[in-house]
Amino acid sequence: MQENESNLAKKLWENNEDLAQKILAHPFVQGLGEGNLPEDAFRGYVAQDAYFLEAFARAYARALADSPDRYGLYTFAELIDGCLGELKLHARYAERWNVDLTDVQPGAATLAYTEFLDRTARSGQPGLTCAAMTPCMRLYAFLGQSLKSAFPNAAHRYAEWIETYADPGFDALASQLETLLNRYATPSSEVETAYRTAMELEWGFFDAHVGENG
Numbered sequence: 001m002q003e004n005e006s007n008l009a010k011k012l013w014e015n016n017e018d019l020a021q022k023i024l025a026h027p028f029v030q031g032l033g034e035g036n037l038p039e040d041a042f043r044g045y046v047a048q049d050a051y052f053l054e055a056f057a058r059a060y061a062r063a064l065a066d067s068p069d070r071y072g073l074y075t076f077a078e079l080i081d082g083c084l085g086e087l088k089l090h091a092r093y094a095e096r097w098n099v100d101l102t103d104v105q106p107g108a109a110t111l112a113y114t115e116f117l118d119r120t121a122r123s124g125q126p127g128l129t130c131a132a133m134t135p136c137m138r139l140y141a142f143l144g145q146s147l148k149s150a151f152p153n154a155a156h157r158y159a160e161w162i163e164t165y166a167d168p169g170f171d172a173l174a175s176q177l178e179t180l181l182n183r184y185a186t187p188s189s190e191v192e193t194a195y196r197t198a199m200e201l202e203w204g205f206f207d208a209h210v211g212e213n214g
Contacts, residue, residue, distance in 0.1 A: 008187055009178035012131070012195045013138055019199040020139055024146055028206045033147040035156025042158070043099050045209040050090040051104045052205070055114035056133065057083040062121035063129040063180075072126060072184070075176055082173045089164060109208035113201040120194060127185030128194055134181050135198040137174035140165045 013020075023029060028045070031037030057080055064076035094101045106114065120132040144165025147154075154162055164170065185191050 007182070008185060008191070009134060009138075009181045011187075012134070012181075012192065015192070016135065016196060016199045019196075019203060020142055023139065023199075023203050023206060024143060026203070026206050026210075028210050029143060029147070032158045032161055033151045033154070035151075035154060035158055037158060039097065039157075041209050043097050046090055046093045046097060046099050047101060047104045048107055048110045048205070048209070050087060050094070050101050051106050052110055052114055053083055053087050053090065055117055056136065057087070059117045059121040059129060059133060063126045063133075066124050066126045066129075068126070068184070072180065075180055079173060079177060082170075086164075089160075107208055109201070109204040113198075113205055116197060116201060125184075127181065127183075128191060130177060130181035131185055131191045131194040132198050134174075134177050135195055135202060137170075137177050139199070139202055141171045141174045144170065 028037060028041065031041070060076050060080045060083060064073060064080070067073050067076060091101065093099065117132055121129045123129070144162055144167070147162045148166035151162070
């Protein structure tokens, strides 16, 4: 995680590490690491996550439009490109796993998360939007790196997922978003609540894909 004149992103992550560890220990995430996650659970996740990523890209676009300086324009554009890269990865998953992404109906957990992102992005406050979006990026980097460390020789059907989020390139994207959070947000209960809410919604999103398949 990058550090600059403000350590807000670092402090927010540290204040929410309890949820990060809880998500890492979740059966869905551990199933990805061990390679024994039921295929139906992963198919459902891929469809819902593709729907979510479209909303994530739109939130980035709103933050770009609200950017107060050129740095934000450039950096949010790079983050949008990274998000579109994730969507392409999901398209490959969908083809491989026979998942239809043309008419995904969002589940309750997905809808709760996307509506939260949309509502926050429409506030016109790029710092607050970063606080709502950073947890997803930093959490996935954390999960990928943690699973890669725990299962270094994974060669199973979910190994590509682990490699994607353990990759230094993804960590760099997470750090870019943290830099924007530090640049545009100031410590406040509103920022803290947005960050915590996003982490709680991440837990709910993973938990929604276990159910009877877990």
